[in-house]
Amino acid sequence: MLEQTAHIVSNERDTDFYFRIVLHAPQIAPLIQPGQFAHVRVTPLKDALLRRPFSIFQVAGDAFSILYKTVGKGTDALSRMRAGEELSVIAPLGHGFTVPKSGGEIPLLVAGGYGMAAMFLLAQRSPQKGIVFVGGRKRVDILCEKEFAAIGWEVRATTEDGSHGERGLVTQPLLAEIRNPKSEIRNYKLFACGPTPMLKAVAKIAEEASVPAELSMDEHMCCGVGVCLTCVIPVKTGDGWEYQRTCTEGPVFDARQIVWEATK
Amino acid sequence: MNLSVKIGKLTMQNPVTVASGTFGYGAEYSRLIDLNLLGAVTVKGIRLNPVRGNTTPRTAEVASGMLNAIGLQGPGVDGFIKKYWPFLKSLKVPTIINIWGTTVEEYAEVARRFDALGGVGALELNVSCPNIKEGGAQFGTDLKLLAQVVAACRKATRLPLITKMSPNVVSIAPFARAAEDAGSDALAITNSYPAMAIDIETRKPKLANVTGGLTGPAIKPIAVKLVWDAARAVKIPIIGMGGIQNADDAIEFLMAGATAVAVGTANFYEPQTPLQVIAGIREFMEREKIRDIRELTGSVQTKK
Numbered sequence: 001m002l003e004q005t006a007h008i009v010s011n012e013r014d015t016d017f018y019f020r021i022v023l024h025a026p027q028i029a030p031l032i033q034p035g036q037f038a039h040v041r042v043t044p045l046k047d048a049l050l051r052r053p054f055s056i057f058q059v060a061g062d063a064f065s066i067l068y069k070t071v072g073k074g075t076d077a078l079s080r081m082r083a084g085e086e087l088s089v090i091a092p093l094g095h096g097f098t099v100p101k102s103g104g105e106i107p108l109l110v111a112g113g114y115g116m117a118a119m120f121l122l123a124q125r126s127p128q129k130g131i132v133f134v135g136g137r138k139r140v141d142i143l144c145e146k147e148f149a150a151i152g153w154e155v156r157a158t159t160e161d162g163s164h165g166e167r168g169l170v171t172q173p174l175l176a177e178i179r180n181p182k183s184e185i186r187n188y189k190l191f192a193c194g195p196t197p198m199l200k201a202v203a204k205i206a207e208e209a210s211v212p213a214e215l216s217m218d219e220h221m222c223c224g225v226g227v228c229l230t231c232v233i234p235v236k237t238g239d240g241w242e243y244q245r246t247c248t249e250g251p252v253f254d255a256r257q258i259v260w261e262a263t264k
Numbered sequence: 265m266n267l268s269v270k271i272g273k274l275t276m277q278n279p280v281t282v283a284s285g286t287f288g289y290g291a292e293y294s295r296l297i298d299l300n301l302l303g304a305v306t307v308k309g310i311r312l313n314p315v316r317g318n319t320t321p322r323t324a325e326v327a328s329g330m331l332n333a334i335g336l337q338g339p340g341v342d343g344f345i346k347k348y349w350p351f352l353k354s355l356k357v358p359t360i361i362n363i364w365g366t367t368v369e370e371y372a373e374v375a376r377r378f379d380a381l382g383g384v385g386a387l388e389l390n391v392s393c394p395n396i397k398e399g400g401a402q403f404g405t406d407l408k409l410l411a412q413v414v415a416a417c418r419k420a421t422r423l424p425l426i427t428k429m430s431p432n433v434v435s436i437a438p439f440a441r442a443a444e445d446a447g448s449d450a451l452a453i454t455n456s457y458p459a460m461a462i463d464i465e466t467r468k469p470k471l472a473n474v475t476g477g478l479t480g481p482a483i484k485p486i487a488v489k490l491v492w493d494a495a496r497a498v499k500i501p502i503i504g505m506g507g508i509q510n511a512d513d514a515i516e517f518l519m520a521g522a523t524a525v526a527v528g529t530a531n532f533y534e535p536q537t538p539l540q541v542i543a544g545i546r547e548f549m550e551r552e553k554i555r556d557i558r559e560l561t562g563s564v565q566t567k568k
Binding site: 248 | 329480
């Protein structure tokens, strides 16, 4: 974990409301592990003081990138920033994904919307290739499909309106793959990032199929380093459950540890 | 140049600490700043037993500040001592432990436990948290209960006692005097202001707790006034806090009557703030040729 002033190398529209920002952060970039995040102070925001957390998308040399969607005043202001401007970044933060080992479980990645960005480093650094299931509302919500294909992953896309890939929810092709009688001999592990209802559905599928799953939880966050206790989720302990921090114990949790009944 | 101040028997090498609840138990920020440069580390509120805390969402950003209703989640006295005390004890700067309870007896018991621990810098009595049903602000907004809780803790420990005052009173002066008369060595002014924010799309409050406490730069001028009011009512030192973002803000609190200051919400968005405040105070003193930080306390010129 380091705090650094990062220069914007580029900040360009990807599709629709999605942008890609590349940040020059030579001390931070080499430390980043798959599933970790960066806590960014969007300098032009005047009366909105808090940092914004973003999953780290790609790492290249001295720089790392973020793939974000404009959803509010923080991301709107970020999307208007230009190359050469500076941002304060605290990163890398959090406990990320377990990178699959060569010859081990076959990784099945499940992504909803910009959750896809959080999975790229995992796919890239995993010696064991697998399948990426990506879902979104419409075509523009399916991100970086080609980049996953370019590193040897099979991508199965679903859209709710059928404008790209299979029509429906991302969990449909995932279930089909797991239930496929031919895949019974296969040893799967699920990795997921996306909206909470999707993560909950993935946790249920994993439990029913007795397949391990790691979920990257997307919670409202404030300090990002474990002190404010904003981003907590209920996690099983020996004799019950306790609130644990998405920014510190997470964002990646073992699906079996999450107490869904106690979530809002 | 002297930057050191005294809070009861406690000596701080400079007048800057952090506000309870914005700095965890110290260790979390030790990777981003050198804690040994602070005047003291103040930890999140601890009661006797572990506390699970409120449901989420627990915080919401608002203009120039934020609301929180964490519900004092914490490990309890034993959990704190086991998990966090070894690190805090190893620091060169003192630790101020913020304590609370749901009864006068519990406050006193927690005070006794930390008295027995040895090596604690001071205890801060949290009688002002707005986000819990029992305890907290219930004690800080009732003159009789406030006096009882401070007196009971005074009997339980010889450690310096700092009473963290609620801003949610008509006039702070009688409360400040009640804490002083009951044996408090210092006052911390102030805690968060009861507040609310609503999501107009869902028509639901932005916090699961419905209401919470407002902190950040939004409250600074109100907090400065509270310090000024209290400083004229008591002789004991005041630790001023509420929206401090830089040295200028801190100096305002000192001029209003504070002996020391605490950086709170700013830690969440700029962890370097406490160190920037210390550096800025030093620069101000050099520029203004002030030899001793104590010259600044209460130095506001209100006469024409």
